[in-house]
Amino acid sequence: MRILFGDRLWILKLAVAAGLLAALCHRARREFAEAFPSYRSIPVYFENQRGKTFYLWAKAVVAAAPDGFDIQTDVGRFRVVSPERPPAGERVSIVGRATGPRTIEAAAVQRNEGLAWKRPVNYAVSIGTFLVFLLWVRRRFRWPIRDGFFRSRT
């Protein structure tokens, strides 16, 4: 434990921890992209993506359809086959299977009511909380630049 938490070879330990974390993240990028492919690949590689499950977050409903509704995404419109009928303009999140190059059969639809104000409020509260925390914690720690460490004041 003393080896792990001592000052000796401090920079080497930091480099090893950062390197292992970077390697883990690099591996995750490949594995999660395979396990959870993006809906953006459906129109281009439909035959490979047929039947796979996709998650689409907070997409705008643009029109009703006889078998569901249409949503707008950054790669164009998709038809969502669903018994749900959210009104045009509403934001919805969807989990569903790709059944056509631009068709998704929804397993679940979540209406994201009030997304336009809830998301900014979430970020504003989070940033405000973090800044207040930094001011509060400043009284407990100082930053001697020459040491490159945080040091407590007590």
Next chain:
Amino acid sequence: MPDLLTHLASARVPGAFLRDRRVQALLIFGSFLPDVVSKTLYWAAWTPSDFLEPLHSPLGLLLLSYAAALFVEESLRRPAFAALFGGALLHVAVDMLKDNLGSGSSALFYPFSTREYELGWIDPENVVLLIPLDVAVLALMAWLERRLGRVPQ
């Protein structure tokens, strides 16, 4: 992500029972750590979200907490690591309350599995509605600290 006020409130509950204010502050910082690091990389460096998945998984947070603890003075480093890692795990537990339609918020067993887990209790966007509850919890914890004479050193 639930807002950081919700994470602050959740970390203040165990934090209220810590006497050392420095460790208490590190526990709270640990509960911010997954979002502070992943959102900074996502927004500032345009890092793909798949790359950031380990920052909400226990093994990734273990490495991140250890790296962060190295910036704390040697005498405090071991409790600092425990507080940072404990706070980060608390963050993951709170994130798991969200309902992402079964797609989950945390790959608990990554790198052994990419399966993501959630309890699905609250719409992710509705976490802002918890703000009054967060404020109440923070006030209650501050009152409890004083009442029980647990005002940390």
